[in-house]
Amino acid sequence: MELFLLAGFPVLMAAAVFLLRQDRLRKIILFLTSSVHLFVTVGFWRGPRDVQFNPFLGFDAASQLVLTLVSILFFVVSVYLIGYLKEKRRRSNGIFMGCLLCLLSAMTLVTMSRHMGLLWIALAATTLLSAPLIGYYRTPRSIEATWKYLLISSLGIALGLLGTLFLAISAAPLKTIFLADILDNAALLSPSWLKLSVIFLLVGYGTKMGLAPMHTWKPDAYGEAPAPVGALMSGALTGCAFLAVFRVAQICFHARLQEFVSPIFILLGMLSLGIAAVFIMGQKDFHRMLGYSSVEHMGILVLGIGLGGGAVWASLFHAVNNAFAKGLIFLVSGNLYQGFRSKKIENIQGVIHRFPATGIFLILGFIVIIGFPPFGIFYSELLILREAIITHRYWVVFFYFLFLSVIFFGYSKVILGMAL
Numbered sequence: 001m002e003l004f005l006l007a008g009f010p011v012l013m014a015a016a017v018f019l020l021r022q023d024r025l026r027k028i029i030l031f032l033t034s035s036v037h038l039f040v041t042v043g044f045w046r047g048p049r050d051v052q053f054n055p056f057l058g059f060d061a062a063s064q065l066v067l068t069l070v071s072i073l074f075f076v077v078s079v080y081l082i083g084y085l086k087e088k089r090r091r092s093n094g095i096f097m098g099c100l101l102c103l104l105s106a107m108t109l110v111t112m113s114r115h116m117g118l119l120w121i122a123l124a125a126t127t128l129l130s131a132p133l134i135g136y137y138r139t140p141r142s143i144e145a146t147w148k149y150l151l152i153s154s155l156g157i158a159l160g161l162l163g164t165l166f167l168a169i170s171a172a173p174l175k176t177i178f179l180a181d182i183l184d185n186a187a188l189l190s191p192s193w194l195k196l197s198v199i200f201l202l203v204g205y206g207t208k209m210g211l212a213p214m215h216t217w218k219p220d221a222y223g224e225a226p227a228p229v230g231a232l233m234s235g236a237l238t239g240c241a242f243l244a245v246f247r248v249a250q251i252c253f254h255a256r257l258q259e260f261v262s263p264i265f266i267l268l269g270m271l272s273l274g275i276a277a278v279f280i281m282g283q284k285d286f287h288r289m290l291g292y293s294s295v296e297h298m299g300i301l302v303l304g305i306g307l308g309g310g311a312v313w314a315s316l317f318h319a320v321n322n323a324f325a326k327g328l329i330f331l332v333s334g335n336l337y338q339g340f341r342s343k344k345i346e347n348i349q350g351v352i353h354r355f356p357a358t359g360i361f362l363i364l365g366f367i368v369i370i371g372f373p374p375f376g377i378f379y380s381e382l383l384i385l386r387e388a389i390i391t392h393r394y395w396v397v398f399f400y401f402l403f404l405s406v407i408f409f410g411y412s413k414v415i416l417g418m419a420l
Contacts, residue, residue, distance in 0.1 A: 003053045005040045006067075007108050009033065014101035018094055026097050027082050027178060029055040033101055034071075034078040037108075041071040049057045055178060057112045062306055065316065066243045067111040069323045070236040074104050077228045080331055084228060084338075096136055099315045103129040103232070110240040116177040118246055120157070120164050123208060126237060127153045133229040134221050145220040152217040156207025160244075163200030168249075170194040186254035194251070198261055201248045202268070210240035210291075211268050219279070222291035223343070227334025230287065234294045234330060235323035242319055249305045249312075258308060265306025270300025270399055277406040286333055287343050288328070289414060292370065296407055300384065307387045309398075314383035321368075321376035329365035332358060336418075348418045359419050366415040370408050 013033045017026045044051060044064060052058035059067070077100075085093055106125040113119035127150070135146035168177050170193035174185055182189070207214040216386070222230050252261040276296035283289040297318070304315030333343075335358045340348045352359030371377040388396045 002040050002043075003057065003112075005036055007057075007105050007112065008312055009036060010101040010105040010108070014098040014105075016196070017098040017101060020094070023085065023093050025182045026093060027085065030078045030081065030097050030101065030278075034075040034104070037104065038071045038075045041068055052114070053112070056115045056118055057109075058114045062246060062316065063111040063243060065320065066239050067108060069239050069320060070104070070107045070111065073232060073236045073323060073327050074100075076327060076331070077231055078268065080228055080334070084226070084334060095132055099129050099132045100232075103133070103237075107236055107240050111243060114179050116164055116167060116179060116182070116247070119247065120160055122246060123160070123205070124157045124239065126240060127157060127208070130229070130233065130237060133232075134225040136226050136229065139224070142224040145217075145224040149217045149221045152214070153207060156204045156214060158204070159200050159207070160204025163197045163202075163204055166193055166197035166200060172198055179250075182251055186251060187256075189251075189255050191255070194255055194257065194262060198248060198252060198257070199264075202245065202264060204245040204300075205241055205248065206268060209238055209245060209302075210241075211297050211298050211302060212272040212295060213274065215272065215295045218220060218292035218295060219288040222294065223288040225287075227287075227330050227337060230290065230333070231327040232328035234290065236327040238294065238298060239319055239323055242298070245302065245358065246305065246316075253308075262306045262308060265302045266393070266396060267306075269299040269301075269303025269306055270294065270396065270403075273303070273400070273403040273407075277403040277410070280407055280410040283401075283410075283414070284345055285343050286336070286345050286348065286414070286418070289345075290330060290333065291408075293411075294326065296403075297326070300381065303396075303400075304380075304384045304387070307384060307391060307393070309387050311384045311387035312385070312396040314380045318377065318380035321380055325365065325375075325377060328361065329369055332361045332365055336362070345414055345418060351419045360418070362415060362419050366411060366419075370411050371404070 010033050013029050017029055020026055041136055041397050049061040049064060075275050101367045103126060106122055106129055109122040110119060113122055131150050134149055135142045170190040171177055171182055173188045197372050203214065210218040252258060276292045279292045280289055300318055303309040304318065336348055337343060339355050342348060351362055368377060371381045385397065385400060388400065
């Protein structure tokens, strides 16, 4: 029953949303479906962390954590959409809300997948279902961003499929690519084929995460998508892609290939931080700046995995903090767009005076997302820094400080200027 309510019920309600013609009923269905999904998800926290529905679907601690993030963010967005879609009364929102519900089902399937092939299928489905959401406004720029997202993400998904095939070849003695079987018998995997698989999987799933240099779709997509969609993509959808990358890291660690994969993770992490630092400084569009901020935090996630040890736990903790912080600031950006009718930073001034509540949440989102103490992002970033010092990777420490400092000043100049 729980499996149906989590993965099947949203698809059934999506069919109802497509058939109905009243937006009010559609909003009610969206809210009720998200409420049921959240209720069932929270219920799993009372029991054991390992739950198996069947050989293909189940949970462990990491997937349950990501599912909880997805469910909470989707519930908050469903509430926000009740007011946000009032200004869109002249347009039918059936496709928009139907795709949202199907996307919820696909993201749930990503978290529950215990088979590497099924994981790839679920991630591919999230790409197809999120594309209509990005192009909601149907402007030339939003259509361009949608096609760019589809082309680059599809290329990443194709590379991920090749990586999955190479993983199956490396696991030929096992005759299976179920995650549990691979982890339990990782010593039997072919090292050469596994290394080739890891490269393709990291590039493919890293494209979905928005890691540099595969990040080029992200500023455009975040810049043109409606704010609630940006909240879901930056917090929930990237969390699902991160879970896929985390699975790759699990397999490598069990196969004792940490020395091979860790430098790749560290390189991707530092490159993402550097790219974000450069482009945040010169941004004139607030939503695009949030896109580069997402690139930054995805880089921190994989950097933590690459450093290993306590930084892996810090990376998971950072995923939680980033999801809620990004969700908050994207929803605030939706209020700003409705209030100022612009995404240009130069056109958004004096928010704290014109819209006091929105201004307060804007400043709150700012101090959370930059890692200001005592918020969680500060703690997770500090733990990752600590692991870099312990492992004597001083070049990582230097550039980590440098890039985060540049990003801090870039954020401060933009957001405090907008608010005050």
